Amino acid sequence: MGGLVRGGNINIVRQVTVDEGTLQKIAELLGIQGQVISGTIYVSGPPSPAGGTAPPSPPGGVAPPPPSGGTAPPSPASGRRRSRR
């Protein structure tokens, strides 16, 4: 059966643990950019004045009053939004 002459094994690297520095180097050489997060962040109302309670900022509600000395933020229809790309 068979009749094949089989030689010895050769060693093969089956698993390599690549360190973080090497991964960064690979990313740099291949031009892999950090993934940009896009979307809308809903920011709650400003800190409440001393002794008071901060009104909730319901969707579609009215913007809370500005802190003392501040200027009124824009009043979008659905709370305040900041877009980040």
Add this chain to the structure above:
Amino acid sequence: MNGGHLPADIKRTSALRRVPPFEALKFRPVFAGEGDVCAFELPRGAFPITVEAPSGRAMTIAPGDNFLATPGYRESTRWVSGGIPAGGLAPGEQYWVLADCGIVGELRDDSPVETEYLSRVRYLGTACGERGETLNIRQFAITGASARDHDAPVYLVLGTSGHVGKTSAGVAVLRALRSKGHSTVIALKATGTASFEEIARYQDFGAAHAFDCIDFGLPTTYPSDREGISDTFFNALDFCLSLSAEAVVVECGGDLFGANVPEFLTCLKARRSDLKIVLAAADVLGALGAQRTLAEIGLAISLITGPCTDTPTLRERTQARCGIPAINLVRNADQGTQSFLARSPH
């Protein structure tokens, strides 16, 4: 032989991993072609062999066992080569297990390196469905892209031969992508011999999906220059590029000349003009040859790795001769101290 029934628990090799489970299956002693679901017997006088199960585990076929595998071709640069004789595999005849994923055919070239799957087996017959149709892995393949191209960037890993670290390089690219916040990365082993263990490594390191030629209906992408291979490659590419992903890592098994890698590169160039290419090379001459070969078809290498970077002297020579950054994946970033590596016999 008049055929018969195959039990539901018959051992099956990983080339048939997309074939669904069955209660009982008939088989017929007819000539078998590439991808047919076939029953074989390891003769009682043979040594046990080890093949890859659909789960990826090393599974022993004991002498006297029947098991399911498929006829196919292989032109390995490191291991055995063989293929299907004209007319197909004949019932009752003996053939060879050519790859551990369960490719069976005539043996053409042997390797001096020990392989645990290489053995003669007897072809019994081809499995057939309820209506008597021959079962083939093509019937269970992915066909057609589900949506438009999502324009994900493609990172291509090529090698100067088998076992020069292409999968290790591909996994490193995957990890670099993940470390930069790419949460959905697709892996495709586009050419060569199927191996579930290899694509499972991509999944283990965070690939959202990993595919190889089995998923697109072929047990291997051999023989070289086969007709119609572009259709398979375009189907695989269009499917992978239609998935919602932030990047696609493509590994080409084999060297630059075999396994229809040139045809695949033509297909890939038709889909992406801004490829980032990582080359795994055995030595400096191989790296130079690959650089020149790729330049002839308008492709440039971005990074070289593999055994040609195994020592600082070799790495520096590779980098200087090719004019391309070269890094070693088994050493730390400063290219000084050796990182952990595990070696095991194939």
